[in-house]
Amino acid sequence: MLTVRWAKHAARGVGVAVAVFLLLACEPRTAAVATPSASAIESLRPPDTRLAEKYERSCMTCHVDTASGAPRTHDTAAWSRRASAGRDALITSAQRGNNAMPPMGLCPDCSREDIGALIDFMRGEQP
């Protein structure tokens, strides 16, 4: 009798352990496919150090944060929805500003070429 009760208890324990294992095994994989983690996005920089400095003090403030409403760096789905008008139109839009996106993206010393290269980087293309 005692062994039967122990066996039932042990079986329930194994069931719970399997369920926890399955949860742990599946969860990170589905999360990684859906969106890159916030810290992965925050660690991205343009390879050019001059552009990286401009990116860090301007674009990065908003473009790593979903709450800002900005398309996030390397979020290709968010950027592809905006790229239909073409690269030049995106650059002009960034220079003029658009809703919560300030004119020049708060980078007054950025040239049109810099803005273009920073957009290429954020869209996931090498400047």
Ligand code: HEC
């Ligand atoms: C103060 C926050 C902020 C900063 C700083 C910022 N952005 Fe943005 N950006 C936004 C937001 C918010 C949007 C989305 C605006 C909308 O569509 O309503 C946006 C959108 C954009 C777009 C898409 C425009 C369009 O017409 O679809 C481009 C391109 C862009 N930003 C480039 C840049 C660049 C380049 C920099 C740095 C030089 C920068 N942004 C800095 C907040 C910011």
